[in-house]
Amino acid sequence: MASILKVDALQGVTAAGSILVTGEGNSTTTNLQEGLAKIRVSYNQSSGGAQGIYGSFNITSYADAGTGLALITFTNNFANTGYSPVGSGHMKEASNVTVDMFVYFAQGGGTYTTSAFNVTTYRNGVGAVDNEVGIIGHGDLA
């Protein structure tokens, strides 16, 4: 019978923010806190539906900062700017399903701090466009 541990919170003993977890291969270990995504947000900036956040985690606000440009602000900040956000753009219009879409962070020197960043969505051959965007971010929390 599988054992079930019921608990509301986990904390390391040696260091509160570091818990080792045995990997899938049952031999090596990984770090629980390092492996967790620290931010997640899915939002719509296009006119093809209600604008704003669809869903998020550790995001305090989304602001429309211009065509294809958004400012995402975190609830709990990262420890440094060496965190790793990755994202993708999703076309709302069915007729444009084959176009190429890129998500840039702090494009051209925009905001990129421990508490917030700018996101720009580009459509190839067009430029910055409002769109649906999904982003996750890994790194160390403050």
Add this chain to the structure above:
Amino acid sequence: MASILKVDALQGVTAAGDITITSEGGAATQSLQQGLAKAFISFDGTGTVSIDTSFNISTLTDNAAADYSIAYTNNVSTSNHPVTGSNIGSSETNYLGYICSDGVAQATTGVTVHFVYHNGSSNNDQDPVHLVTNGGLA
């Protein structure tokens, strides 16, 4: 009152590398291990490349312009594992894109990544570059 478990390491009983946790909605379950990113890196890819921050990364290699390889400290279990990437603060206006394993097969020990202009023209080193690896550990 919320309970707090203080522990330095977690291990499954039935299988050491498989711990099930209940979802945010309280209805489904998922594997704790499968949900964890297994590596990430933030690095300066210009000049002499250097790592800003990383997790489970042993080496970073500069292969050519905007072409880099990373090696893991603890390998992943399958060659074809997801690696996502981005670059920050680029002033490029030529729609810079990201390619994983451009002409170089993925391996359990690491991957090669390449940043290219969408129109296929020459590309430049980027700073910073971010990569995140998911998948099972070996």
